[in-house]
Amino acid sequence: MPLYRDEAIVLRTHKLGEADRIVTALTRRLGKVRVVGKGVRRTKSRFGARLEPGMHIDVQCYEGRSLDTVTQVETLDPWGEAIARDYPSWTAATAVLETCDRLTEEREPALQQYLLLAGALRSLAGREHDPVLVLDAYLLRAMAVAGWAASFHDCAKCGAAGPHRGFHVVAGGAVCPVCRPPGSAAPAPETLRLLAALLAGDWSLADASDTRHRTEGSGLTAAFLQWHLERGIRSLRMVER
Numbered sequence: 415m416p417l418y419r420d421e422a423i424v425l426r427t428h429k430l431g432e433a434d435r436i437v438t439a440l441t442r443r444l445g446k447v448r449v450v451g452k453g454v455r456r457t458k459s460r461f462g463a464r465l466e467p468g469m470h471i472d473v474q475c476y477e478g479r480s481l482d483t484v485t486q487v488e489t490l491d492p493w494g495e496a497i498a499r500d501y502p503s504w505t506a507a508t509a510v511l512e513t514c515d516r517l518t519e520e521r522e523p524a525l526q527q528y529l530l531l532a533g534a535l536r537s538l539a540g541r542e543h544d545p546v547l548v549l550d551a552y553l554l555r556a557m558a559v560a561g562w563a564a565s566f567h568d569c570a571k572c573g574a575a576g577p578h579r580g581f582h583v584v585a586g587g588a589v590c591p592v593c594r595p596p597g598s599a600a601p602a603p604e605t606l607r608l609l610a611a612l613l614a615g616d617w618s619l620a621d622a623s624d625t626r627h628r629t630e631g632s633g634l635t636a637a638f639l640q641w642h643l644e645r646g647i648r649s650l651r652m653v654e655r
């Protein structure tokens with residue numbers, strides 16, 4: 415039986431039969447995999463707690479005909495455990511995990527998405543920043559990696575140098591007065607600067623931002639994500655903004 419071993423982050427799990435669980439995980443090298451954890455729902459299972467959403471693991475599996483089976487799993491970082499102790503961090507992590515699941519395909523290597531996911535969960539587990547900022551930074555970057563980079567400065571349509579007042583989700587972000595479609599939003603300039611900072615990883619600017627700009631930025635980020643993903647991200651509704 416062919417075996418493989420990889421570093422992975424658990425995205426979600428669901429029950430299988432009496433005691434087993436199907437685990438969807440994003441691996442560093444192989445991309446997303448669906449594997450069976452046998453007996454993990456028994457209280458004596460050594461695997462169970464390691465195969466929970468948000469856990470960073472080193473996992474060994476053998477390849478089956480349809481599903482692979484976990485044979486060994488070690489915890490690298492118990493991010494899921496640390497995050498579950500804080501409700502705002504947990505709801506943000508749930509939206510991060512669901513988005514990652516939607517943006518990745520089974521057996522398609524996605525190292526950039528893996529690194530973004532790991533960075534977001536590490537930050538949430540370590541309570542490094544406001545969980546909503548971590549979530550929005552993750553969403554903006556994960557969309558950029560998926561090919562949907564938003565523009566928060568120059569015009570998304572013609573490239574005219576910004577800053578611009580108009581913002582239009584379908585157009586791709588900031589829009590100049592010439593390109594500005596009807597129904598464009600006019601967010602505060604500080605909000606667009608915040609979103610640009612989150613995309614670029616400028617945490618000193620992001621951490622110093624006002625609540626109202628965070629709230630407005632979250633709304634724009636969510637609208638951007640919902641536009642690109644056919645079905646929305648359900649767990650985003652749980653996040654308090």
Ligand SMILES: [Zn+2]
Pocket residue numbers: 569570571572573574589590591592593594
């Ligand atoms: Zn333009």
